[in-house]
Amino acid sequence: MKDSISNQKKYFTRIGGFLFILFLLVAIFAPLIAPFQFTDRFDPFLPPGSKHLLGTNDIGNDLFTEFIYGSRITLLVGLLTGAFSISIGVFIGLFAGYHGGLIDEILMGFTDIVLTIPRIPLIIVLSAFLRPSVGLMILVMSVLWWTSTARVIRSRTMQIRSMGFVESARCLGFSSWHILFYEILPNIVMIIIPEYLITVASAMISEASLSFLGLGDPSLKSWGMMIHHAFQRGGFLNGMWWWYLPPGLGVTVFVLSMVFLSFAFEETETGMGEEIVIAPFNH
Amino acid sequence: MVFPTKKIIRYLFALFFIITLNFFLPRAMPGDPVINLLGEDYVVRKEAIEKIREEMGLNRPLLVQYANYWKDLFRFDLGYSYHFRTRVSSLILSRLKWTFILVAPSLILGVIVGALAGSLAGWKKKSKGNAFSFFFFLFIYCSPPFFISLLFLYFFGFRLSLFPLKGFYTTGNWIDVLKHLFLPILVTTLFSASRNYMVMRGSVLQEKEKLYVWYARAKGHLEDSLLFRHVFKNASLPVITLFALDFGFLFAGALFIEIVFSLNGMGTLIYQSILSRDYPVLQGTFLIISFMVIIANYLTDWFYNWIDPRVKENR
Numbered sequence: 221m222k223d224s225i226s227n228q229k230k231y232f233t234r235i236g237g238f239l240f241i242l243f244l245l246v247a248i249f250a251p252l253i254a255p256f257q258f259t260d261r262f263d264p265f266l267p268p269g270s271k272h273l274l275g276t277n278d279i280g281n282d283l284f285t286e287f288i289y290g291s292r293i294t295l296l297v298g299l300l301t302g303a304f305s306i307s308i309g310v311f312i313g314l315f316a317g318y319h320g321g322l323i324d325e326i327l328m329g330f331t332d333i334v335l336t337i338p339r340i341p342l343i344i345v346l347s348a349f350l351r352p353s354v355g356l357m358i359l360v361m362s363v364l365w366w367t368s369t370a371r372v373i374r375s376r377t378m379q380i381r382s383m384g385f386v387e388s389a390r391c392l393g394f395s396s397w398h399i400l401f402y403e404i405l406p407n408i409v410m411i412i413i414p415e416y417l418i419t420v421a422s423a424m425i426s427e428a429s430l431s432f433l434g435l436g437d438p439s440l441k442s443w444g445m446m447i448h449h450a451f452q453r454g455g456f457l458n459g460m461w462w463w464y465l466p467p468g469l470g471v472t473v474f475v476l477s478m479v480f481l482s483f484a485f486e487e488t489e490t491g492m493g494e495e496i497v498i499a500p501f502n503h
Numbered sequence: 504m505v506f507p508t509k510k511i512i513r514y515l516f517a518l519f520f521i522i523t524l525n526f527f528l529p530r531a532m533p534g535d536p537v538i539n540l541l542g543e544d545y546v547v548r549k550e551a552i553e554k555i556r557e558e559m560g561l562n563r564p565l566l567v568q569y570a571n572y573w574k575d576l577f578r579f580d581l582g583y584s585y586h587f588r589t590r591v592s593s594l595i596l597s598r599l600k601w602t603f604i605l606v607a608p609s610l611i612l613g614v615i616v617g618a619l620a621g622s623l624a625g626w627k628k629k630s631k632g633n634a635f636s637f638f639f640f641l642f643i644y645c646s647p648p649f650f651i652s653l654l655f656l657y658f659f660g661f662r663l664s665l666f667p668l669k670g671f672y673t674t675g676n677w678i679d680v681l682k683h684l685f686l687p688i689l690v691t692t693l694f695s696a697s698r699n700y701m702v703m704r705g706s707v708l709q710e711k712e713k714l715y716v717w718y719a720r721a722k723g724h725l726e727d728s729l730l731f732r733h734v735f736k737n738a739s740l741p742v743i744t745l746f747a748l749d750f751g752f753l754f755a756g757a758l759f760i761e762i763v764f765s766l767n768g769m770g771t772l773i774y775q776s777i778l779s780r781d782y783p784v785l786q787g788t789f790l791i792i793s794f795m796v797i798i799a800n801y802l803t804d805w806f807y808n809w810i811d812p813r814v815k816e817n818r
Contacts, residue, residue, distance in 0.1 A: 329513055335748075336517040338796050340755035341773075341789045342524075348777055348785050349532040349539065421645065428647045429759055433777060447650065451763075456653065459661060468650035475645040 229483045236480025243474050247291045254285040258441070267462070274462045278453045286441055287466050293442035294471065297358055297427045302420035304362035306369055310412060313373025314400050318381050328374065335367040340426065347435040354437045357430065361423050369415045376408050414482040421478040428471045443467035510804055514797050521793045525786050526572045536561055542586055542781040581790065582783035586776070591787040594772070599791070602768035606757050609688050610750065613695020618735075618742055620696070621703030625738075626711065626730050637704075640697040648756040652690050652763035659686055687764045695753055702745050706738040740811060747803035751796040 246253060255273075261280040268275045274283035316327035343360050350356055380386060381404065389403050430436060431444025432451070450456050450464035529539035537556050541547075547555070556562055560571060575581075581591040620640070624633040643651060659665050666686050710716070711734060719733050720726075758770030765771065769788055776784040 329509075329516070332510075332513045333517040333520060336514065336793075336797055336800060337521060338751045338755060338789075338792050340758070341792045344773060344777065345528065345785050345789045348780065348782065349528060425645075425647045429649060432647070432649050432759065433762070433774060435777065444647075447653070451653070456657070459657070461657065464650075464653060468647070468653065471650065472642065472646040476641070479641070479645060 232480040233484040236477045236483070239473060239477035240481060243291060243295065243470075243477070246288060247295045250288050250292055254282075254288040256282045256285045258282075258285050258289045260285070265458075265460070267460075274466060275460070277449065277455065277463060283446075283463055283466075286446055287443070287470065290441050290443045290446055290467060291470065293354060293437070293440045294424055294427060294444070295474070297354060297361075297442065298420040298424035298474075300358050301361045301365060301423035301427075302416050304358065305365035305419055305423075306412060306416045308362065309366035309369025309415070310373050310405075310408075312366065313370040314377050314404065316370070317374040317377025318396065318400055318404065320378070320381075324374075327370075331367050331370050334364065337364070339364045340429065343426075343430060344433065344435065347430065352435050352437055354440055357427060357436070361426060365419055365423060369412075369419065372411060372415060373408060376411055377404055380404050380407055410485055414485040417478040417482040421475040424471055424475055428468075443470050511801070514801055518794070518797055521790065522573075522576065523569075525790055526569055528786065529782060530565070530568075539782055540582065542584065542776075542779065542783060581787040584776075584781055584784050586779045586781040587784070591783050594784065595769070595787050595791050598767065598769050598772045601766060602754070602757060602761065602770065604684070605687055605691060605761065605766065605768060606750075606753055609691035609695055609757070610746075610753055612688075612692040613749075613753075614699050614742065614746070616692065617696035617699025618703045618739055621700035622707045622730060622735055622738060624700070625704040625707030626726075626734070636700070640693075640700045643693050644697040644701060647759070648690070648694055649759035649763050651693070652687070652760045655686055655690050656763060687760055687766060690760050691753065691757055694756055695749060698745065698749060698752070699742050702741050703738060706741045707734060710734050710738040740807075743803065743807050743810065747796075747800040750799040750803075751792075754792055754796065 258281060260282060262272065262276050262282065264276055264278050264280040266272050266276040272282050272284065274287060277283055277286070312327050312331065316324045316331075339361075342364070343357070346360055347356065386399060386403055389399050394403075427436070427442065428444035428447070431442050432448050434448055434452070436442055436445045436448070438445075444467070446467040447464045450460065455463035530536045532539055535552070537552050537559070540559065540561070541555070560568055563571075579592050581595070583589075584591050584594060587594055617640075620636050624636055627633060660667070667683050707730075716729065716734060719729050724733070754769075757768075758773055760766075761768045761770030762774045769792070772784065773788050775781070776788070
């Protein structure tokens with residue numbers, strides 16, 4: 221697979237990988253990188269300077285520290301939501317594609333129903349009723365975000381199930397569990413990974429949007445929450461771009477890095493190995 | 504023309520599920536259902552709460568409540584908002600038209616711009632303009648809608664003072680409304696376009712390797728007429744499929760864009776309801792948006808069947 225990837229793609233994949241690891245390191249080593257504690261307070265509304273790289277907010281928190289710590293929440297929500305929803309999607313897709321018939325009808329009907337429900341309005345209603353928390357957000361998004369994965373996995377499983385090695389495994393009397401997880405699953409890993417990356421990207425954008433509405437966890441500051449505060453507490457109206465620009469760009473750049481990374485796993489058999497094609501994702 | 508019945512059944516299921524969920528949410532969530540149904544903005548005495556509980560039938564069996572809930576829905580009764588002091592149904596209807604004024608032109612413009620730019624980008628890949636458009640739309644594609652709105656509002660509204668900062672109109676004449684709507688519609692269009700661009704580009708890339716394209720080229724068609732007379736039609740099918748999904752996505756995205764531009768539509772209504780914990784309004788908006796997304800899905804399927812007769816039952 222490696223040699224069919226064009227130079228252009230390799231280049232983007234490298235940038236994506238570099239950015240991804242950079243963000244991950246920043247999130248993991250946040251306490252070492254951040255110059256202050258995120259509870260430390262200084263003069264409010266300071267512009268960017270040598271002491272405070274991005275200035276301070278309305279209650280005097282250092283914004284650079286907040287930005288560094290915010291990456292933790294945003295990445296956590298994205299990566300975990302991606303992991304959970306991919307697991308659901310892979311399970312449903314594998315079963316529907318492998319068994320076909322009635323099971324396929326029911327599972328795909330269910331997928332279609334979940335796909336029709338408008339996600340963002342539902343999450344808004346749910347988080348308004350419950351106390352917003354990071355756990356709740358991850359849970360609700362995971363339950364709603366798996367649909368496209370299930371569809372992709374299903375159609376690939378349907379292709380693979382009639383291949384020789386699956387047929388022979390079936391003839392040898394292996395259980396369908398064994399066939400699903402030891403024969404078919406290893407062959408669709410190359411589809412699962414880009415699906416995961418895209419799901420993470422979509423989840424991160426949604427998290428930022430919901431936090432912007434004030435539905436994020438009030439005790440933990442994600443990038444979306446920073447923008448929410450900047451918008452609500454006059455940071456935006458006073459033109460304090462250093463308050464809302466870094467977290468916003470943070471989300472965009474991280475999502476871009478995920479998309480770039482997913483280039484490496486693109487289909488090559490359709491004769492489009494040279495081209496960069498971007499899968500649509502919803503947020 | 505036969506419309507797939509399986510799809511209709513699925514949509515009805517989805518609608519049933521959403522309505523049932525909407526019924527159980529205020530009753531199953533932590534806290535008193537009376538408060539959950541009235542909104543936390545509304546402070547009443549203990550005795551009054553009991554009286555309201557009686558009036559709303561919340562002490563009746565759950566099944567009776569459920570039946571009554573359906574009856575209310577068929578009369579288009581979505582409850583009463585104590586925060587806005589009006590019926591939820593009329594409140595939503597009055598806001599809905601403003602959201603439509605924002606979403607409808609953006610959706611159409613987005614499809615046109617996205618499909619045209621996308622097909623050109625897929626057709627002639629090696630050009631400076633296409634590389635630029637690719638990264639421009641990719642950037643939009645990967646950003647949260649509200650963030651782009653903030654950037655546009657900051658640059659064009661605050662810095663350059665080209666456009667008014669908030670609302671739909673100040674004086675109410677045509678030019679004034681257009682001036683207010685320009686930036687929000689631009690941002691929404693860009694979002695819609697970026698998605699259509701990506702899909703159309705991929706679709707043309709796939710389509711241009713097909714044999715009929717080579718045949719048409721061999722017949723002596725010029726490249727541009729080849730693209731727009733032969734390839735475009737076939738390549739635009741995925742864009743039509745996306746249209747329904749896009750409607751839901753754009754509607755949700757438009758909510759955030761509205762909030763940033765302080766447009767008095769559904770998004771701002773949801774925002775105000777979140778701030779005042781006005782549950783009936785939030786539930787009503789969720790129901791109405793779901794309903795519209797399902798209708799959009801249905802219409803898209805219908806349109807798709809009409810435009811591509813190869814598609815029959817079991818698509």
